[in-house]
Amino acid sequence: MSHLRHSLAAALALGLAACGSEPEPQPWGVAETDLDVVDWIDAEYAAGREPRFANPVDAAAAEYVKLAIALGRVDQGFVDAYHGPQFWDDGIKDVDPDPAFFLDNFKRLRDQLNQIAPQSEADEIRVEQMKKLVRAMQRRVRIVNDDPPTFRVEAAAVYDVRVPDYDLSEYDAVLAEIDALLPGEGTTAERVVAFRDSLAVPEDRLQAVFDRAIEECRTRTQAYYDLPEGERFRMEFVTDKSWSGYNYYQGDYESLIQINTDFPIVIDRAVDLGCHEGYPGHHVWNLFIESELVRERGWLEYSVNPLFSPFGPIAEGSANYGIDLAFPGEEKIAFERDVLFPMAGLDPAKAETLATLMMLKGELSHATNEVARRLLNGEITGEAALPLMQKYYLESEEKTRQRLRFVRTYRAYVINYNIGKDYARDYVEAAGEEPDARWAAFKEMLTRPMTASDIDEALGRE
Numbered sequence: 001m002s003h004l005r006h007s008l009a010a011a012l013a014l015g016l017a018a019c020g021s022e023p024e025p026q027p028w029g030v031a032e033t034d035l036d037v038v039d040w041i042d043a044e045y046a047a048g049r050e051p052r053f054a055n056p057v058d059a060a061a062a063e064y065v066k067l068a069i070a071l072g073r074v075d076q077g078f079v080d081a082y083h084g085p086q087f088w089d090d091g092i093k094d095v096d097p098d099p100a101f102f103l104d105n106f107k108r109l110r111d112q113l114n115q116i117a118p119q120s121e122a123d124e125i126r127v128e129q130m131k132k133l134v135r136a137m138q139r140r141v142r143i144v145n146d147d148p149p150t151f152r153v154e155a156a157a158v159y160d161v162r163v164p165d166y167d168l169s170e171y172d173a174v175l176a177e178i179d180a181l182l183p184g185e186g187t188t189a190e191r192v193v194a195f196r197d198s199l200a201v202p203e204d205r206l207q208a209v210f211d212r213a214i215e216e217c218r219t220r221t222q223a224y225y226d227l228p229e230g231e232r233f234r235m236e237f238v239t240d241k242s243w244s245g246y247n248y249y250q251g252d253y254e255s256l257i258q259i260n261t262d263f264p265i266v267i268d269r270a271v272d273l274g275c276h277e278g279y280p281g282h283h284v285w286n287l288f289i290e291s292e293l294v295r296e297r298g299w300l301e302y303s304v305n306p307l308f309s310p311f312g313p314i315a316e317g318s319a320n321y322g323i324d325l326a327f328p329g330e331e332k333i334a335f336e337r338d339v340l341f342p343m344a345g346l347d348p349a350k351a352e353t354l355a356t357l358m359m360l361k362g363e364l365s366h367a368t369n370e371v372a373r374r375l376l377n378g379e380i381t382g383e384a385a386l387p388l389m390q391k392y393y394l395e396s397e398e399k400t401r402q403r404l405r406f407v408r409t410y411r412a413y414v415i416n417y418n419i420g421k422d423y424a425r426d427y428v429e430a431a432g433e434e435p436d437a438r439w440a441a442f443k444e445m446l447t448r449p450m451t452a453s454d455i456d457e458a459l460g461r462e
Contacts, residue, residue: 028298029054037298041085056116057123061301063109064130066092068304071102071137075144077307083251083290084303099145106138122297125448130301132160132310132451140308143411151373154412160310160451161419163412166370171392174363178394181357192357192394199354200264201344209344210235210259213270214278216335220326221279224439228253228291233283237261242406245273247282249305251290255283263399267336267344268354275326281319285446292447302449310451312413317420318446321428325442328435365418367392372407372414419452427455 025031025044028051033040037058044051053059065084070092072079082089113131118124139149139157148154155163175188182191201209214235221227233255241260248256257277259265275281286305293302305311327335337351368389375385382404390400407414424445431441448454456462 025049025052027052027054028058036295037300038083038085038294038303041300042087045085045087055119055123056112057118057126058298058300060109060112060116060130061126061299063105063112064133064301065304067102067105067109068133068137068306071141072304072306074102075140075308078140079304080307081249081251081286081305082303083249083294084300099141102141103138106134106141110134126299126301129310129449129451133301133306136160136306136309140306148376148411151376151412155415158308158310159312159412159416160453161313161415162452163369163373163415163419166366166373168367168370168388168392171364171367174360175391178357178360181353181360189390189394189396192361193396195350195357196266196354197264199267199346199350201267201270201346203261205344206237206259206261206265209267209270209340210274212343213340214274216339217271217274217279217326221284224436225280225284225443227284228287231283231287233257233278235259242402242409244269245277247277247286249282249286253287253290255286257283262402263396266354267340267346268358270340271327271332271336272323275323276319280322280326280442282315284322285315285318288443288447289449293449308413311449312416313420313423313452314445314450314455315420316416317422317424318442320417320421321424322442324425325428325438361394362418364392364394368403369415369418372412375404375407376411423452423455426459430459 025047028037028040031040035043041051041062051062053062066088068079069082069084069088072082073092110131113127113134116123116127118127136158139154142149143154149157152163155161178192179188182188182195184191186194214233231253235257236259238258238260239262241258241262244260246258246260248258250256255278257273259273277283289302289305293299323332333351333355336355337348341348341351371380371385371389371392374380374388375382380388385404386397386400389404390397393400393403395403424442427445427450428438428441431437445455450458
């Protein structure tokens with residue numbers, strides 16, 4: 001038995017017999033209990049019993065969660081959030097890379113899922129999504145063990161997305177519009193960087209500006225959603241990261257939001273990150289997952305949130321689209337111009353130009369997918385990728401190198417920000433123009449929960 005097999009066997013199989021004089025405890029789904037499924041499992045272990053499940057879907061979910069935790073010990077960053085049974089998290093500490101073990105067990109779990117005859121629509125949804133999750137883990141194990149697929153194969157297998165073809169020349173018209181918007185000396189990227197840097201928030205005002213932006217994002221979200229009582233977040237400013245912001249969901253309705261200050265933080269990033277990492281973005285999605293899917297419905301598989309999963313496009317896409325949802329039309333420009341610019345001591349007259357620039361930059365984001373595809377497929381070198389990425393990313397050389405570092409680290413994950421936003425926008429806006437309908441569709445998308453192919457099906461797309 002390999003070290004990994006031994007670790008899992010010791011951690012995941014308690015092997016303690018219940019006292020023979022006591023009645024046989026009822027499995028989850030039959031027993032009357034005031035506990036949610038996570039607390040019930042930990043209570044069973046505390047009582048010296050191996051948890052049992054009446055529904056085979058729950059049993060499969062338990063195996064999935066254990067394997068996801070184990071993979072997270074091998075693939076650092078794989079587990080983005082965990083609020084499942086503490087016994088499992090504590091039990092798997094030191095796991096050696098053993099791709100054969102994982103692949104064997106993923107196959108076993110897929111066979112287990114294929115043998116389930118769902119007894120309800122909810123069971124059918126859960127089985128369907130777990131199959132996608134297992135497929136993603138199978139591919140991820142191969143990537144971690146230096147067997148990466150092509151960019152498009154990875155996107156399909158892990159993120160359930162078919163990446164379209166991109167002709168970079170089609171984005172030249174957008175670059176021309178940006179040239180006209182910001183005339184002057186230097187390259188387009190240099191002019192964009194200079195303009196944006198002129199609107200950087202002074203370091204001594206960062207906290208106040210971000211606090212006010214997040215407060216507004218939260219207020220607008222609470223107008224449509226009843227968030228769990230006691231939900232909260234902590235915010236930290238950090239350095240030396242490949243990303244600009246990150247939400248580390250802690251469980252129990254709490255998030256740690258980190259903001260990277262390696263580069264000047266332009267004023268528009270306060271609302272963007274406040275929505276994306278907070279409300280109605282990652283923080284709210286995790287609140288819904290924990291409160292509604294795990295605690296209320298007992299869908300144990302969602303007690304672990306893999307970063308590299310078919311829910312990635314909706315996780316990142318909904319967080320990006322959440323900015324437009326919370327600040328529709330001209331409302332973001334107005335709030336930044338009238339509230340945040342004065343707080344930061346910046347010229348409000350530049351707000352509209354900044355908004356136009358960022359709208360155009362957003363249209364270029366898909367071009368960076370193509371640069372990432374060529375780099376990861378080995379079609380171009382890192383040095384060749386640098387000027388090409390900078391052309392469409394429109395950032396400094398140093399920040400473009402940071403972006404390429406992100407691409408190398410997270411690979412095809414980059415599609416989740418722009419293609420994911422496309423999916424989120426298409427699904428939500430298909431509900432109509434009324435704000436109530438859009439916010440309801442947004443929540444439905446997160447709590448079904450849906451992947452890209454589910455949205456294609458729902459919208460009648462092939």
